Structure formats: C-alpha cells, structure tokens
Amino acid sequence: MYPSKRIEKFEKLVNTKFNIYNSLFLNLPYSKESNIGMFIPMLNNRCKSGLKEGLHPEEILLSFFRQHLNLETEKERLDFMFRVIQYVERQIVLYDSVEDAAFSSLQEGSEDLSVDGFFQLFDNAITREKIAEKLSSFSARIVFTAHPTQFYPPAILEMISSLKSLIAENNIDAINISLQQLGLTSLINSNNPTPLDEAKNIIFYLRDVYYFAVSDLYDSIQDHIGNSDFNNPNLVKLGFWPGGDRDGNPYVTSEITMEVADELRMALMKCYYEDIKNIQKKLTFREVENILQTLRNKLYQSIFDPANYMTYEEILRPLLKVQEIVTNSYYNMYHQELKSLIDRVKIFGTHFASLDIRQDHIIHEKVVTAVLKKEGIIIENINELARDELISVLLHQDLNIDPAGFEEDICKDTIRNISQLKTIQHKNGEEGCNRYIISNSENIFSVLFVYALFRWCGWKDEDLTFDIIPLFESMDGMNGSESVMKELFELREYRTHISRRKEKQTIMLGFSDGTKDGSYLKANWSIFKTKEVLSEVCEEYKIKAIFFDGRGGPPARGGGKMHRFYAAQSQQTANHEIQLTIQGQTITSKYGTKEHFIHNCEQLLTAGLSKSFLGKNNDIVGKDREILDELANISFEKYKALKEHSMFIPYLENKSTLKYYGQARIGSRPGKRGKKKNLEFADLRAISFVGSWSQLKQNVLGYFGMGTAIQELVKKGMLEDLKRLYAEVPFFKALVHNSMMSLSKSNFDLTAYMRKDLEYKDFWEILHREYLLSKEMLILISDSTILMEEEPISRESIKIRESIVLPLLVIQQYALQKISQNKGFKDFYEKIVIRSLYGNINASRNSV
Secondary structure, eight states: OOHHHHHHHHIIIIIIHHHHHHHHHHTSOOSSSTTHHHHHHHHHHHHHHHHHTTOOHHHHHHHHHHHHOOOOSHHHHHHHHHHHHHHHHHHHHHHHHHHHHTHHHHHTTOSOOOHHHHHHTOOOHHHHHHHHHHHHHOEEEEEEOSSSOOOSOHHHHHHHHHHHHHHHHTOHHHHHHHHHHHHHSOOSOSSOOOHHHHHHHHHHHIIIIIHHHHHHHHHHHHHHHTOTTOOOTTSEEEEEOTTTBOTTOTTOOHHHHHHHHHHHHHHHHHHHHHHHHHHHTTOOOHHHHHHHHHHHHHHHHHHHOTTOOOOHHHHHHHHHHHHHHHHHHSTTTTHHHHHHHHHHHHHHTTTSSEEOEEEEHHHHHHHHHHHHHHTTSOSSOGGGSOHHHHHHHHHHOOOOOOGGGOSSHHHHHHHHHHHHHHHHHHHHOGGGSOEEEEETOOSTHHHHHHHHHHHHTTOOGGGOOOEEEEEEOSHHHHHHHHHHHHHHHHSHHHHHHHHHTTTEEEEEEEHHHHHHHHOHHHHHHHHHHHHHHHHHHHHHTTOEEEEEEEOOSSGGGTOSSHHHHHHTOOTTSOOSEEEEEEOTTHHHHHHSSHHHHHHHHHHHHHHHHHHHHSOOOOOOOHHHHHHHHHHHHHHHHHHHHHHTSTTHHHHHHHHSSHHHHTTSTTOSSOSBSSOOSSOOGGGBOHHHHHHHHHHTTOOGGGTTTHHHHHHHHHHTTOHHHHHHHHHHOHHHHHHHHHHHHHHHTOOGGGGGGGGGOTTTHHHHHHHHHHHHHHHHHHHHHTTOSSTTTTOHHHHHHHHHHHHHHHHHHHHHHHHHHHHHHTOSOHHHHHHHHHHHHHHHHHHHSSOO
16 A cells, blocks of 8 residues: 555544544533633644744743633642643543554555565465474564553553444444543552552453463464464463562562462463353363363362462363364364464463563672671672682582571562572463563673572572573673673583573663663664674574563664564574563553554564565675764764763753652652662663653654764765665664654754753753754655655654643643742642653653
C-alpha cells in the first residue's frame, strides 16, 4: 500500500474517529463546572498561537483566564488547571484506545515483515525447511521490568481494554457510557505502588493478553511451517523483573520475591483452570471426564493457596493421556483445541514468566565483606587479600552462612533471598527463576561474588541451576568487558559451571545508563562493537553468547523501533536469541493488546531470521567503521562538555520536573540513588533523568551531539559519504530514524521564555542550537524534506499526541514558573507539576 493510502486510512480510522469521540467526551458533564470541556479546544489553540508568538506560559494562561473565564482568585485558577489536566489525561486514554482499535487495519500494506511474509519470500522448499530449522532453536525473550511500567489502577486497565473493543465495533451507545465512566474514575493510584502492586499490574497483561497471544503466535508459526510436530516452546519466552529487581529498590525484599513468584504461578493456574473448564464442554466423553475433572479440581486448589502447588508433570501428564484417548477412541475430535492447551502448558510450565533477580555489584561486595569478616578471613576490608587469594576463597572456601548471623538488613535479606531461590524453583520449576543479573559489572568479581554467595547459601557447584549474568552498562564497563569475560572463562570452576548451563553465557548490556554516560550515538555504537567483540570471545571458548539488552521506552534508552537494530546486527554478532527488557509505556503501547504483542514479537523473530536468510551483509568495515568511530567520538565530546557544564545539574533541578518524579505515585523505587543532600550526576536514575528532558520537550539524550558530529564531517567534504552511510548501513539508518523521533517529540517553543532568564539563558541556547543543528543535519543526510518523512503514520500519531498534551505542558511550565517565584500556593503548584507528569508520560507512549 502506498504511503498516501495508509495516511488516508489513518485519517479515517484514527484522526476522524478520535475527533468524533473527543467531541462527545468534551461535552459530558463530570463536575459542577459542566461546561469545562468546551474550553479545552480553545485553550489548546491559545497555547499553540501563544507559543508561536513567543509568549511565556504564564502570559498565555493569564491572557486566557482574562479573555474567556471569570476566574478572579488564584484558587479558582488552580482548580481550573487541575480540571484541564484531568480532561487531557482522559483524552490521551481515548486516543490510545482509538489508535489501538485501528492497529490491525493500519498494518495492512506496511513494510513490517511478519513470519508468514518472511516465508513467502522464498519459493525454495529447502530454504523454507532451513527457516523452520532456525525457528526450532531460536528464541525471543521479552522481559517486563520493574521500572514505572504502568501506573494505571487495575480498574482503568480493564476500562481501556473494553473501550478499545467498543471503538473497533463502533458501538456508540456503549462508548458514551464508557466515556462517562472514564470521566468519573480516578486514573491515579491513591498511594505509591508497592513492588507487589507493580507485579500484579503486569500479571494483568500476562493473564489477559500474553497467555493467549503467545499461544496464538505459536499456533500460527506451526501453520506457516506446515508441521504440527514443530516443537520449540521457548520460541517466545517471557521474563519478569517486578519483585526480583532489587537494584536501588529497598522495598523489594526476599518476602516480596517469594510472594511475586507465587502470584505468577497462581495466575497461570487460573488460566489453565479456565481452559480445562472450557474444553470439558467439548470433550464430554466418559473415558476422559474423570481425568479432566480431577485435573480441574487440583488446579482450583492451587489458585488460592501458595502452599498448594502442582508440578509441570502433574499438569501435562493427564492432558497427554486425554489426547491419546481422544485420538484413538473419539476420532481425534477437538484436536486443535486440545493441542493448543498442551502447547500452552509446554510454553508456560508452572512459572508463567521467568522471575529474574537483579542486584548491584556494590551490594554483593558489601555482603561478601561481611561474610569474610565474620569468618575471620579478613579484619575489615576485602582489599586485605591479594587478588589471587580472593579468587581462591570465592571459588574454593566452603562456608555455611545464616542470615541471622548478620546485623545489616541488606546482608540478611541478600543471603535469605539467595537461599530461598531453591524453593521458588521447586514450586515454579527451574525456568521460574534461574537468572541472576549483576548491575554495574566492571570486573570478574561482579560474577565471582555472586557465584560464591550461592555456594555459601547451600547451593552445590553441580546443582547451581542459575545463569549468572554480568550487566555492563557504563562506558568503562563495556570497554573492559572483553578482558573480564576472558578471565572468567579461564577459571576452571566457572568454565565448568558454563558447561552445566548448556555452554551458554548470557551477557547484559545497558542502553539507558550507557546513553546517560556516553551520549546516544557513542553508547549505541559502543554496544554494537562490544557485541561483536564478546561474540568472538565466546566463540573462542566454544560458548554460545546470548545478549540481553537493557532497553527502555524512548530512543534515549535503547527504545524506539527496536527490531531495526536487531535486523542490522553484523555477521560477527551472535544470533542465537534476542533478549530485551520492555518497560515504561512500551508495555501498553507495543505489547498491550494481543494484536500488538503478536506483531512486535514477529518483528523480533523476523529480525533474527533476516540476518541468516536474506543475504544482507550488515558488517561495518573499512571507511564506514572509521566514519562511525569519528561521529561517535565527536558526539561524545559534545555531550561530555554538556554534562560538565556548571549549569547542567542546576538546570535539571530548577527548570525541569526532575525533583518531582520521586513524589509521583508511579513506581516503588526511590527517585534517585543514594541519600546525599546535593544532587550529583551519578545519583541520577535513567528514568527520571530521561523523563525530565521529555517533560521539557527537549529530549536531549535522543540526539545531542549528532548534529555537531555530522556537521564536522560535512565541513570536511564528507556529505556524500554520510548520505551513503545512511542509505547502505542499516544500523546507522536505525540510529538516525530514532533520533528523528526524539526531535519530532521536542518543542523548544515551550521553554523559549528561558532566553530571558539571566541565569539559564546561555545553557538553554546550547540545547536549542544543537536541536536545530541536529534537525538540519539529519534531514540533510537522509535527503528528506521533513523529519520522519519515511514514517508517515508514526509522524502523524506523534503530531496528534503532542497537540493533545500541549495545554498540560503549558500548565506544567506555568506551575514551575510560579514555584520559582515563591509567591504563595507553592504546595498547590507542586501538585500540579506532579499531576501533569502522568498525562505527558502516557501521551509520549515511550518517554521513560
């Protein structure tokens, strides 16, 4: 389908529909001020025109109050702004629902490659067999994280799902009722979510979406392959961080971890129970009735009591028996329904999603130090031991530690948690929890401390059924990763452990902190090269390298159009699995419905297949590599100078929403690392750091340095080289497109009033100049006329979302101005800032 036809379809199915339902929504009375909705479009227009005129947000709103409203007191104006925020929040929910309802139709004619479409590229039966063979061993692991993922209460999640279906059906009466319900229901959690709340919110999607989506995708792939005996239940695996990710979150305790593991298993048992109940209505034959009813009764008991659990075999064995009886005695009736249920059991086991454990290396060092002190091996400091002595202690010293023997809570809980992981594996199966990730890995002790703690907590070397995964997230960490992994593989004990783990080593690379540390271009290019190097290291030691990408929602955190990056990996990069974290609004925007989930999973799978079968050589060599090295280094220096600018931290503290992220009830983690009074760069969490730039509509981390780097090379007469790089190197093109997305979501008019701020005007100008330059340079090397010219649907969607949220952003900036003036009502204006965070986060769909 031509782009113009797709745009026409978008206008009809999304823009027009939204305008119709939005006009209905804005005319519904939700409060005493029954006509407040009619002011929203007027305010929106005033915000647009006012910003173009160069007015301050304060000037825009005060003039609007004077011209259109009789609001004489500041309290009345505050009340009005709160009402506007509530309306805009719900407009965003409505737009999401309209866009989601149109998703399948809009995919028709798109260039996105489905698994079916991939098979259709080949007429050769031998090639198709090879594709099937690749799929039989390939895997995509999608890991849902514990970061502020979805802060809507469960009632709102249900409402959004229902509204999407009603819009797809054009059920105007039911939509009208749903909009009224939406207007009267709170979108915000009354309290900060606990780690358990966060887990339950994502379990909602596991139960209502992913259980069915993964199964349908699996059935579909079997059909495409043409072999019902295709057997790879690991083709799409689900991972889970809420309740297991304790890095920087003191509220994730060993008790929470166990409780979340139980919740995952019990939610799955409920799904199995419903499936058994449904299939009983079809398999009404005497020989299978008792088998199914017995299984159903056992499942029912396991839904509510954590102590009452079933093993994988106890669920699968009776189903296989039923399948045998029906095949032999009842004409194989309802074969597909029964087979799909058996496949679901093989896919999800007794765990639903694998609960990962993550903790910072610094914590492990603290615990190991405490253990060695208690055992009399050191007096105070771990550095008392020579390096080889410490390695020997960690690998060979047999200790038996008890959490009760330690004073610090973090030591007690770390030991208690590692000790209880055996119980989780016993109840949920090994797949239920078998990965331990170490943040801030920069040396071999990151891995060896964890290896030793497992041994000392009662795990025998030969029974250590855990993958120990170093997370290299800083530039230093990535630069040193080659020597770290080589040294680990040279250790006989660790190499033996890898052999027991099927000769696989999973290595995690962090996009969020990498970008925060080293700039967008430098971080992504460093990760690309690090994967090549570590693939070679693992191949040298005859180990399969599995790369696990720590990606966030926006391009600045490794998000955006992620499948493009996987399709663009070089031949030197291991291609056994794709593993990535999904977080922020990306859970709902890309994986929130069955259609979205299947589509985006297929994009990941075909990205992995493309490397093996489409014959594209994505290797970046010779001059191209030199150009990317130079671009990365120039952009890094530009970004480094920004980080080191004396106004960098003050600007974020005083001109952005940074300090308010920790007060918003969107996540259980503290807003910053450490408890120091004065904020330092190292204290900044990637989510609030990236999110604050997004709220400012400056999105610095998604492009800063790109414009300067490209301009430097253009001045050297390398414009044609850059154009060729964009046209021929998929990795670079993916980077450019993601930066274009970040630039498209930027609006410096919103903060143009800072030009007159004596303290911050120079810093703002630095940001603004790089924004303009990056926009100009990316358009230049891509031979485009506008940003995102090749992605018209995404471009139009961004334009509508940014328009909807504009009044909210102007109100937010107005409130920040009022707070800085310190003239009164400070608490109320701070509440406005906090409340405005939600709508903007959701409107962007991938801002954190």
